[in-house]
Amino acid sequence: MDEFLKESNELFSLMQNIRRELHMYPEIDNKLYKTSELVESYLRNFNIKYKKYSNNGIIAEIGSKKDNIVALRADMDALEVFDLKDVPYKSKVEGYMHACGHDAHTAIQIGAAALLKKIEGELDGSVRLIFQPAEETYGGAKEMIEYGALEGVKSIIALHVDETIDTGKIGAKRGVVSAASNPFKIIVRGKGAHGAYPEDGVDSVYISAKIIDNLQGIISREIAAVNNAVITIGKINGGTALNAISSEVIMEGIIRTLGKDIREYCIDRVSNIVENTAKMYRGEAVFDFIEGYPSFENDELLFNLFKSIINEKNYAGFIEADKPSMGVEDFAYYAQKVPSLYYKLGCRNEKFGIINPSHGSYFDIDEKCLIIGCAVQSAFAYKLLKRE
Template identity: 45%
Template sequence: MINNILENIDKYNTWFINNRRELHKIPELDFDLPETTKYITSILTELGVNYKTNIGKSGIIANFYGKDNSITIALRADIDALPILETSDCPYKSQHEGKMHACGHDVHCSILLGVAKILSEIKDDLPCNVRLIFQPAEETTGGALPMIEDGALEGVDAIFGIHVDPFINSGEIGIKYGPMFAASTTFKINILGKSTHGAFPHNGIDAIVTASQVISSIQSIISRNTDARDSAVITFGTINGGTKENIVADEVSLTGIIRTLSQEMRTFIKERVKDMSEFVCKGYGAKAEVLFKDSYNALINHEEYVDIVKKSGIELLGKEKIITRKYSEMGAEDFAYYLEKVPGAFFFLGIRNEDIGAIEPLHNDKFMVDESSIIVGIKMQILNIFNAYEHLKASK
């Protein structure tokens, strides 16, 4: 049966691509997505799909009901864009100046709309319930948690998500067992010294000199306090202080970000950054105020569901088209929060095609995708539904 379903998907390829192009024209940011959500709901209404709006502020969930109501499998797509001015000349380029789908969320959304179309046609043969999650604000403050708080995962047994990858060829997918994306934490260190005339530095406490030692000391946390086999990054992004060339600065502000692949490492590095800042400053007679703001948690795939994605990929594309990543990405992705609540997997969809110039990295003003990848993503998610259902049925 599944082979017949997959074969019948091809005839809608133009429809899938058109959806992506229409979405690409109307990029919107964060939770403010009126045109995007209007387009999504218009398609769902056209297909006769049951859906709810304003989930997690501006998200949408669509529900399909299968033969076995005891199992529900969810698929998620993020739908927001980036504050980037698109410089490509494609006929469907952004109509919203300064905004662009430069991370492929228009592809993710069109894949989920494609899945909705196929499920609406095979509803009598659907083995279980399926929930489609259209999520806002992945690029900014994070839309996953608000959607979860509004019940997007209620009754869900497993979940799958896709992200386009411009470093994987179209027609291939990428998988990663275990940690896939990093947790991120921003920090701010205020170093408080004492101002004085530059001719008499002994009368003051130099916040700039102290800051230089704090920066050097904190960099040693990675090289000397963490296991070389565990990935972590500390980056200083800004340094601000001082008022005039002949005045010893009384205050310097440092900001940066910490990225780790586990909550344990995140906690450890935060403690070391705080201790290092405070004790180095004390040694120079200064004081340190250290502030942290946790962002997304680490995205950790569930291995048995990565196996399911791999199985689906081999069935659809062949074993040679499955790229198994050895290393984790140190970027962040809020699909992590879904995987903390229910088992599942996140995987990469290849969109690279040098012949058409689809070679630019994510978040680039010339970012382009090979649109033949859209149908691959749709078929992968359809296969994931059927294969995950068999796994869940067997384990109950």
């Protein structure tokens, strides 16, 4: 058996215990007090130097050579989701749950830290371990970069568990991996009136319906079918009474795009359509958007090396994804700075009923995937240092 896989098997109980501890006591955003304390305790136990920051992020390093650094990133935050699973490690914090697998990412990273520390003398460089908060909220990656997480780093690697891929398989996408996002708010203003006399008012609900309809024309008639964009209105609030013309409606949504040009085009067109549709029906509207996570792509050289290592060492079956995801990931901020590789770690097991979607109340993982994740992260970092 490959040494990395052998060592990862021996670390399984450790990683399983860490993952379950985190799953029982999830924390969100950057309020990761118990989570970061747990990570610190293991780093101290392994005698790994680290620094903790005010956002509860942690940067640790294994190896003494600073001219050749590879980074591994693990996100640590949970979600505001109720855990409805009937398992011994069910969340004990009501309304919070590790519904996206970041508990597994953190456990794998700690396992990789233990493995790599054991062979520290064999490393042709250093491995930097980034334990990051707030991936699900404001993009903690940006803060970690500001703290110096990428100083001297030549490449960075991250994984994400995937419940659509069976345990024992790994998926990776050549080129563009993930979409960009732009959350937005639209405020539509009209004039209130009695519902029996709509001519006396300006109906903000009616205007909002027209805006929603017109926005979908961008996707169906202005974006080429071979390109990717999605515009979603997910929240609407307006009106005070069923028999009154509403004077104001507030809508919130998100634009998801692949590629900078399409992103800029969609933002410009949404703004234009919102403003002019409102004017057409005697109202006014304001469009306010947030510069969300950018799109990103896997480095070609890293992708080819990663694929060859997986196939050569037979850590897992390799699946080359043919389509990018319209989901977003703040790993994009790292990828903008240094060559990067982001891949999916299969955690699905139909035999044990582990089939439920992420961000849902029944999400779970086949914990055997922890072994594969630890072996792959460690081996890839080791090989990258040798290669560079």
